[in-house]
Amino acid sequence: MRTKRTTQILAASVLGFALVGLAGPAMADDGPDTDGIDVSVTIEPLRVPGQVSMTVADNTGVTLNENGTNAAARQFVGTLPTVTVADTRLPDEIPAGDFWAVVGQASQFSATGSASTIGPEYLGWTPRLLNGSTSGVVEAGEPVSSVISDGTGAAAVGLQGQELLVSTANSADEIGSWQVNADLVLRTPVDVTAGKYQSTLTLSLFNQS
Numbered sequence: 096m097r098t099k100r101t102t103q104i105l106a107a108s109v110l111g112f113a114l115v116g117l118a119g120p121a122m123a124d125d126g127p128d129t130d131g132i133d134v135s136v137t138i139e140p141l142r143v144p145g146q147v148s149m150t151v152a153d154n155t156g157v158t159l160n161e162n163g164t165n166a167a168a169r170q171f172v173g174t175l176p177t178v179t180v181a182d183t184r185l186p187d188e189i190p191a192g193d194f195w196a197v198v199g200q201a202s203q204f205s206a207t208g209s210a211s212t213i214g215p216e217y218l219g220w221t222p223r224l225l226n227g228s229t230s231g232v233v234e235a236g237e238p239v240s241s242v243i244s245d246g247t248g249a250a251a252v253g254l255q256g257q258e259l260l261v262s263t264a265n266s267a268d269e270i271g272s273w274q275v276n277a278d279l280v281l282r283t284p285v286d287v288t289a290g291k292y293q294s295t296l297t298l299s300l301f302n303q304s
Contacts, residue, residue, distance in 0.1 A: 145184030147195050147266075149300040152177040157296075159281050168243040168282040175279055177225065178298060180260055181272040189267040193304035196261040197236075197275070200297045201254040204281075206290035213292055216242045216253030218281050222260065225274040232269040233262050241282035259298065 159171035180197060199220070204213035222235035236258030238249040260275045 145182070145188055147180065147182045147184065147300065147302050149197060149298065150179045150181075151298065152179075157279060159279065163280075164285075166285070168241070169285055169287055170245075171281040171283075173279045175220065175259075175277040175296075177274050177276050178259065179272060179274050180300065182262075182266065182270050184270065186267050186270070189270075190304040191265065191267075193266050193302070194262045195266055195300060195302040197259040198256055198299050198301060199254055199259050199277075200256050200299070202295045202297070204292040204294040206288065206292050209288070209290055211288040211290055211292075213281070213283055213287065213294075214253070215255050215294070217283050218254040218279065218294070218296075219245065219249065219251075220254055220257070220259075220277040220279050221249070222258075222275055222277040224260070225276060228269060228273065229271075230269040232266065233260065233273050235260060235275055241280065243282040243284070245280060245282060254296070 154176040157173040157175065159173040161170065162172045163170035178197060180195070182195070201215035201218045203215060204217075206212065219238070219240040221238040224233070224235040228234065238247065239254060239257050240247065240249040240251045242251050242253055244251040259277060260273065262269070
């Protein structure tokens with residue numbers, strides 16, 4: 096009888112050990128092993144596309160003063176405020192063959208208090224590049240004279256859609272900023288009606304490719 100009881104106890108002990116072994120994983124509360132991986136990213140600021148822009152120096156207008164009058168014409172002169180063109184585009188933003196130009200157009204001169212007028216064809220200019228072009232791509236426009244020629248050989252067509260500053264065939268060849276002004280010359284008939292006259296000179300920046 097003692098031998099039989101011992102056998103049952105051994106069986107119970109083995110069974111108890113086996114249960115402990117089976118129950119082990121179910122009793123673990125620590126969860127699975129983990130290993131963290133850092134994920135990072137650097138976001139650069141958005142690149143703002145460059146552009147071609149034009150600014151005119153602060154001014155109160157241009158007053159033309161009589162100087163150089165002769166038997167052929169009454170002559171009045173002045174100086175255009177400094178005009179700056181800046182190109183902030185990167186080379187890969189500039190299409191092949193792209194160019195830009197600043198063009199001037201004068202309106203008719205109208206007399207204060209009367210119906211007298213002087214057409215824009217009587218106003219001329221001589222553009223002058225104030226800071227050099229490193230490649231020669233940017234140039235001052237050609238001089239133009241009043242229809243009453245000033246004798247310099249400049250085209251006597253007046254200030255009607257004439258270039259003040261221009262980049263040639265490929266503006267990608269030179270990027271930067273440039274300054275230009277111009278000598279203004281109004282040459283009228285000698286019998287022009289006396290009075291105070293007013294005109295507007297409009298400068299426009301064109302970009303073409």
